[in-house]
Amino acid sequence: MKVETIRALWKRPTRKSVSLSKLLLATYILLALVAPIIAPQNPHDPLQIYAWEASSPPLAMGGGGYTYLLGTDGLGRDIVSTILYGLRISLVVSITSTAIAALIGVAAGVSAAYFGKWVDVVIMRIVDLQLSLPTILVALIAIVTLGPGIDRIILAIIIVQWAVYARIARGVALSEISKSYLDAARLQRLPTRRVIFRHLLPNSIAPAITLVPIELGHAVALEATLSFLGLGVPIDKPSLGSTVASGFQYLLTGQYWISLFPGLALFGLIASINFVGEDVRRLLDPRNRSI
Amino acid sequence: MSIITTVGGRLSQAFLLLLVMSLIGFVGIHSVGNPVYNIVNIETATTEDIRRATIALGLDQPLWQQYLLFLKNVVTGNFGTSYIYHLPAFDLVMSKLPATFELASIAMLIAAPTGIMLGLLAGRRHGSSVDRNVLKASVSALSIPSFWLSMMLIMLGAVILGWFPSGGRGATVSLFSREWSFLTLDGLRHLTLPALALAVPNIALIARLARSGTIEMESQDFTRFCRAKGLSSRRILFRHTLPNISVPIVTIVGMQFGGMLAFAVVVETIFAWPGVGKLLIDSIQLLDRPVLMATLTFVSVAFVGLNAIVDLFYAVLDPRVRLSA
């Protein structure tokens, strides 16, 4: 089904594909929400897994009384269920981390702009340092230091992403500060908190939001990559990335389904986020409209 | 004058970066586990043996002392000896460099021409179906997780078609006292799939950049003037547009090349390509701290260095750009 959707995205003119990618993304979110209801198996519960039915091919009949539509993985987990539950993990990780990273980043950027002096120097030095390194490297170091676990992955992604928001928010906040109404506000001796929360933050958030979809896509990919490298989610709570990874050893001997289907689902998820992100950016940034 | 201060600032920033990164990496790998368990035979080593080996590696010292010792040694150019291979850590990194370098180079040789052609094609016919498809294909290509792309390439090229090997580096030939595999047929067969895996996202990036550059050029009066004079589209495209959009493209090629040194981590791991990236992951998994530190340092220096060169190049080519800006 997803293959068709992607193919359709390809063919149709732009207007239509906007709604299609949005539709796909909405479907993903819906599936993640109802996963426990529609999944035939809970892949996190060892009692529902039949280890001896490991790496059954698609359409094999399972001991639980249901068919393994897309087969099972190397530990006997139903791939359909693993995808549905993995989707939850991927979405929870990426949405949580992106949201927190955006908040922290904007707050740091605005603070740097407003307080200036050493606050600005310290924050922006860290931002520069971080942005001058490849993200995968920062993520690797972060996750090695933090240790494995879902909460740690979220933290690692936040560490990777906050700097981008900080840089943008600072730029916007600086230009806001130079505007006269803030001077007026200051002259009236409005409290700092009020200046920041009433004026600076609202104005700085909008440009940062254009980044959110792109960074969300990055977050999904990053979680999958870390899990793939064995530095991410625990094995009894498989994400899409770690399932693809676990299928690698079976791929070479022709048991393709463990990597193929979860990978397709992952690709579809990232692609739909990215397409939606493109549209959001185009809408919010008029200069980009033609490009 | 301004260049000197900029270079100075750059250097001090890079230095700070290395210091912070080494500290975090050092603490990080220390907290994971004791590498001694990968060196001794766990089935015969007594607690006493493990304690002695831990002392021998200096791992019983307080962490800050270990770190200071490490810094002291690095200043003299010594990254220590690999716990696992018992070879100087930096030499080990250098011995893996040719493999990564040739992989990244071939990937770029595939990506740059393909990406530029696609971008010119799309930009020249802005708004056409070709353009839209190139744009969509590039968004899709950038959405494929690189590990999954690699695995699908293996499935297609190695398992189903059987044209290419599924991993490893193949035969090598010695050149400049380094081993290279791009000079042998077997080596090239081994190179194809991982190079493609690295190339795909770069094709997409370069195509996008070339496309937007072309659109901008095509809308300029000069191009219209040329066209009015009856110059062929192809001539305009290659003689006029291409040179004008080359600066940002060279920039992205340079930056991505540096990025590949780091991003090859995933591709090299999957294709069992014995390069720097695989060494980095292996050293994390084997808790081989000297090798991890040497690899991290090398990759960061290479990345930062390449970016600095690209910036410099940019400034030379395009006088409008001020380095200090």
Added chain:
Amino acid sequence: MPSKDLGSALLAAAFATAVSVAPLGATAFAEGLRIGTSYKLMTLDPHYADLNENTSLLSHIYERLVNQDEHLEPQPGLATSWRQLSPTQWEFKLRDGVRFHDGSPFTARDVVYSIERVRDFLKPPSGGFQLYVKGIKAVTTPDPLTVVIETSSDAPTLPLSLTSIFIMPHKADGFATTEELNSQARPVGTGPYKFDSWQSGEVLNLVRYDAYWGNATAWSDVTFRVIESPAARVAALSTGDVDIADYIPARDVEGLENRGLKVDSISAARSNFLQFDIGRDQPPGVTGKSGDPIKNPFRDKRVRQALTMATDRAFLADRILLGYGTAAAQLFPPGLSGTSVKLKVEAPDYDGAKKLLAEAGFSDGFNVMLAGPAGRYPGDSESLQAIAQNWARIGISVQPVVAPFSVFATQRSNGDYPVWYGGCSGEAVTLCLDAVLASPNTDLGTGSLNYGKYHNESFDEMLVKAKAMEAGPERNESLARATELVMADYPILPLYHFHLIVGHGQKVGSYAVHPRGWTTAMQATPSED
């Protein structure tokens, strides 16, 4: 048995003594052999790390005084015969006419040098081999082809200990350092293959040593390619990139056979088992059903017995290892010296197990964390999952936790786990009895794997007595009795002895898999045509 000189021509292949090597002329086979191995050669120093990862590949270059056949019995190597002069003295007669790859003759001085290098020169972190020589007080050389080894205490199995020590040529100016062996000098030994080139962790190239003292080797040159991923080894074998691949996953055997490749296997001289924390009152990771802390259930023999009864070991061997494993009731597969023939694996009895649990005061069961390494041994993480399902039937809810081996090992020694999956292998069952079941004792060097702090004084005594006996049926009998005594207390839960599976292509006629898990060109016999 090993006291008569069997002659230099016999038993040439270093380990595969029982293999009938077809009498082939050296020139008839000028073919090369390519082997895909899981063993990453870490260093060229044969005394650096006591790990198959190193010793397997280096055994082409270096040889030992004594070899081990596939029943793990000692057989002549560079020593042709040996005898015990007194309880603390052994005499070894050395093979005449052996030359190192650099042309120098092999003599008693090289034996002294090698033993002293391991015992006195190498410092930690290397040091695994010290275990085998630290009891040696002095090595004397009455003549160039005789070595007398004096030990500080009774050493009835010294020849077995020497099956681990590679012989290096002596150096006039002190001992060779590991760095030296890794970088400048080419490693020089007496083995059937000479070192050609290597890249650590990638490849090792060897060429035939024409002046080898034993049977001419079958292959003109040997290339080892380190392929760590099992799937990639299988792929390399099936596409013909290598002629031999070791550690084939059981699930891939059928596919290989369908492609016309052959597979040989043998039960490994080892076992994998679950160990319990018995030493502490309240180990972490164990709670009552409502999450409340409880007293250590594993101190009660009935609980350990119940868990053993509730574990379907035949299932692990048949379904998870796909028949390439034997359900275990002790530390080494039955049949090897010192094992018991009486210990049997019973079919699971969930009702009986429940009853025992209730007697022990755990009628409601409990929650427990079950830890293990990921992908270190065949079937490790899959087994944890299957055991979790087994135990759930008697009310014990298991949380399986797996980690990379070094992380797992660190946390195990930190005492972070209540029950864990472990393994033991070695040159003799005594090594595992000492390591896993004997009480931890630094002086005796026992209990190195006994992280659960299991103590059984009567077993300790029996084991010490048995180990002091001379090699032979009586000693084996005593070891078996001691094993039976200790296993009746359920100190560990033996799971399985997995099989070592090696695949090979048409070029290789047969491959004699060795229970120690070595992968060498000497074990491969070329096919007839």
